[in-house]
Amino acid sequence: MTSFDQTLDVKGAKCPMPLVKSRKAIGDLPVGQVLKVVATDRGSVADFQGWAKTAKNVELVGQETVNEGGQDLYLHFIKRTA
Amino acid sequence: MSMIEDQTTVATFSPAELYARILRDEPTFILDVRNEDEFARSSIEGRTKLTTLNLPYFEFLEDEDGCAARVPSDREVFVVCAKEGSSQYVAGILQERGYKARYLEGGYTSWGNFYDVRDVVNAAWGRIVQVARPARGDLSFAVISGGEAALIDPMRHTQVYLDLIAEAGAKLTRIFDTHVHADHISGGPALAEATGAPYYVHAYDAIHPIDMLPAVIAYTHIEEGHSFEVGQVKITTRWFPGHTLGQVNYRLDAPDGQSGLFTGDGIFLRSFGRPDLGGKGEAWTPMLYRSLTERLPTMVDDSTLILPAHFSTLDEGNAEGIFAAAYSEVRASNDALKPRDEAEFTTYVLSNLPVFPPEYVEIKRVNIGLSTPCDGTANELELGKNICALSG
Numbered sequence: 410m411t412s413f414d415q416t417l418d419v420k421g422a423k424c425p426m427p428l429v430k431s432r433k434a435i436g437d438l439p440v441g442q443v444l445k446v447v448a449t450d451r452g453s454v455a456d457f458q459g460w461a462k463t464a465k466n467v468e469l470v471g472q473e474t475v476n477e478g479g480q481d482l483y484l485h486f487i488k489r490t491a
Numbered sequence: 492m493s494m495i496e497d498q499t500t501v502a503t504f505s506p507a508e509l510y511a512r513i514l515r516d517e518p519t520f521i522l523d524v525r526n527e528d529e530f531a532r533s534s535i536e537g538r539t540k541l542t543t544l545n546l547p548y549f550e551f552l553e554d555e556d557g558c559a560a561r562v563p564s565d566r567e568v569f570v571v572c573a574k575e576g577s578s579q580y581v582a583g584i585l586q587e588r589g590y591k592a593r594y595l596e597g598g599y600t601s602w603g604n605f606y607d608v609r610d611v612v613n614a615a616w617g618r619i620v621q622v623a624r625p626a627r628g629d630l631s632f633a634v635i636s637g638g639e640a641a642l643i644d645p646m647r648h649t650q651v652y653l654d655l656i657a658e659a660g661a662k663l664t665r666i667f668d669t670h671v672h673a674d675h676i677s678g679g680p681a682l683a684e685a686t687g688a689p690y691y692v693h694a695y696d697a698i699h700p701i702d703m704l705p706a707v708i709a710y711t712h713i714e715e716g717h718s719f720e721v722g723q724v725k726i727t728t729r730w731f732p733g734h735t736l737g738q739v740n741y742r743l744d745a746p747d748g749q750s751g752l753f754t755g756d757g758i759f760l761r762s763f764g765r766p767d768l769g770g771k772g773e774a775w776t777p778m779l780y781r782s783l784t785e786r787l788p789t790m791v792d793d794s795t796l797i798l799p800a801h802f803s804t805l806d807e808g809n810a811e812g813i814f815a816a817a818y819s820e821v822r823a824s825n826d827a828l829k830p831r832d833e834a835e836f837t838t839y840v841l842s843n844l845p846v847f848p849p850e851y852v853e854i855k856r857v858n859i860g861l862s863t864p865c866d867g868t869a870n871e872l873e874l875g876k877n878i879c880a881l882s883g
């Protein structure tokens with residue numbers, strides 16, 4: 410599992426909220442730290458990849474899918490780079 | 492409260508409104524805020540005056556000013572995303588900035604699942620009704636006559652058909668599939684189960700061509716020459732192997748001399764069904780050649796209405812959104828039907844095969860009951876436009 414510094418829970422949130430909240434949260438993070446985002450929206454997997462490509466100061470350092478109690482959770486690890 | 496939750500006043504537009512605009516060829520600016528991959532896989536297509544800009548919603552998060560500057564402010568903006576939320580978000584941003592913006596109700600999914608119903612023929616003996624899914628380029632038909640109704644190639648959202656038959660005061664008596672479809676999920680088996688009407692398909696198509704496993708749905712085998720009565724109309728089965736082994740055409744004969752041929756994925760208005768979706772393109776191409784050159788001429792005369800299961804582009808239809816034409820017209824405008832010898836035909840076919848969408852193997856499984864997807868998976872399997880025609 411990718412190491413991280415803080416967690417943002419966006420379970421149940423639908424597009425665009427996982428990204429809107431992550432954008433805000435990463436701005437509050439010290440440079441160099443990693444935010445773990447926990448989402449249930451499957452569309453977030455491709456969207457985080459697309460966002461990381463265009464976003465300034467953000468790097469997608471990992472993505473995982475885990476099953477918790479029968480529910481798929483999509484984990485995105487994003488690093489503030491500047 | 493976040494910004495998005497305050498934005499309750501952004502106006503919407505429905506798939507029906509969008510389709511009406513497209514048919515009228517009204518200038519329409521679509522802002523598609525899905526990610527690039529989704530956009531590349533399928534997007535809203537118009538006739539000539541539809542303009543589309545793909546600008547993923549997350550780019551607005553990074554550079555709202557820059558994104559907004561790329562959107563024209565002198566016309567209405569129709570914002571589209573996958574499921575609705577992101578387009579509402581972006582339309583809200585644009586509206587706050589003084590743009591006139593609306594977003595698509597239900598997103599691209601609802602556009603993909605939008606059905607358009609209209610009469611092709613309305614005569615003393617009854618009607619031929621076209622039921623289209625414009626986003627997918629899929630067509631199906633109802634024949635209604637003398638209080639009876641038959642369906643040809645009905646699609647997954649079966650209520651559309653039940654409603655139109657009920658409105659006509661008719662009873663569904665027969666359900667025909669021209670073949671086991673690869674690009675979309677048939678509504679035939681479900682309609683048969685719900686109404687008790689028999690579901691007809693050729694037994695050759697009731698075996699999965701890749702898995703080599705037999706169907707586990709209930710169906711009635713039809714073959715060359717089997718004929719049926721629907722009210723005052725006679726429907727005759729004509730075998731047309733090529734796209735699949737069991738592809739059939741259904742010939743309609745009405746008492747006033749009107750004839751029609753429901754061609755499924757045999758011939759389309761501008762092309763014909765590719766012979767490789769069973770994984771046996773080279774073996775099936777000669778069979779398709781004989782169907783086109785020897786069998787088809789015995790099924791039609793110049794006035795026979797060709798009623799296919801697909802279109803590839805909207806301009807194949809008329810301004811009213813009817814995708815049917817007399818055989819004389821089809822023969823003249825369908826480049827794919829021009830005379831070729833078997834060797835030329837084989838080269839032409841095998842060099843014009845589009846990509847083979849991997850999900851088509853699974854869709855065939857679903858259609859003979861070997862797999863049962865939930866609604867969400869079904870939507871994903873059916874995302875985008877059919878690729879059943881040759882690309883030439």
Ligand SMILES: [Fe+2]
Nearest residue numbers: 673674756879
């Ligand atoms: Fe098809």
